[in-house]
Amino acid sequence: MRIWKEIGSWSLSIGLAFILSMFIGIFIFQPYKVYGHSMDPTLHDKQRIYAEKWSYTLGNQPDYGDIVIVDSRVERKRTFWDSAREHPLISLLTGDTMDEVFYVKRVIGKPGDTVEIKNAKVFRNGEQLDEPYIKEQMELLPDQTWNVPEDHIFVMGDNRNNSNDSRMIGFIPMDHVLATKGFK
Template identity: 75%
Template sequence: MKVWKELRGWLLSIGIAFVLSLFIGIFVIQPYKVDGHSMDPTLHDKQRIYAEKWSHALGNLPDYGDIVIIDSRVDRSRNFWDDVVEHPLISLFTGDSKQEIFYVKRVIGKPGDTIEIKNGNVYRNGEELVEPYIKEKMEVTPDQKWTVPEDHIFVMGDNRNNSKDSRMIGFIPLDHVMGIKEFK
């Protein structure tokens, strides 16, 4: 009888810890790993970072220059269930590792902004951006121009010549912003 009582106590403790871990990972803070070199020199391949998720959970708009973790599958809508099944703890049990869908990028444009690339330079609303964080000057490509729609952001990697970002995948819906990088 005493064994069952102790086992029940342990199971209750483990259950509470599991639920608390899910809550923290979905709404407060979650670790991510940088995959690739698109954020060089600011962040490096395989570097661990932590994303603050409270802003995402409340639907707040990230600031210009914030480093954000995004769900790159912009052609589908996200819901709360996605946050649950993509939690690292749940992934351990399901064996479903979807890290490659999460990109780490920098916010360049917010809703209503006009983003232009001319002669390898980035302009927001007609003003050239001063970007001391980029790895190197962008290779000159044909001029491009975008207007960021409502409830979306425009993101780019710091290694502009080696980054799959809004220039390729399109605008990022706000519900695809998984969190804002807070700690290294």
């Protein structure tokens, strides 16, 4: 009889730890791994980062220049179950790694902004951005202009010549902003 009491006590402790871990991973912070070189020189391929999620759980918007983790599947709605499935413990149990859908990028434009690329330089609302964090000058391409819609942001990688970002995938809905880069 005592052994069943002990097993019950351990089961309760493990269950509570699992629930707490899920809560922290879905709403507070979560580890991520950077894949690729789109954020060089700021972040590097295979670098582990911890990202803060609490701000976005509360509905806050990222600021200009923030490094954010976004869900690149912008054509679909996100649900609570997406966040649960992306939790490291659930991914480990299901074997479902979703690393290829998470992009780590920098916020360039917010709702209502006009983002332009002219002569390989980035402008926001007519003013050229001072971007000391970029790896190198962008390749000279045709000029482009985007008007950021409500409830969306425009993101770019720091390695502009090697980044799949809003220039290709489009605007990022605010509910696709998962976290901001926290501490290493």
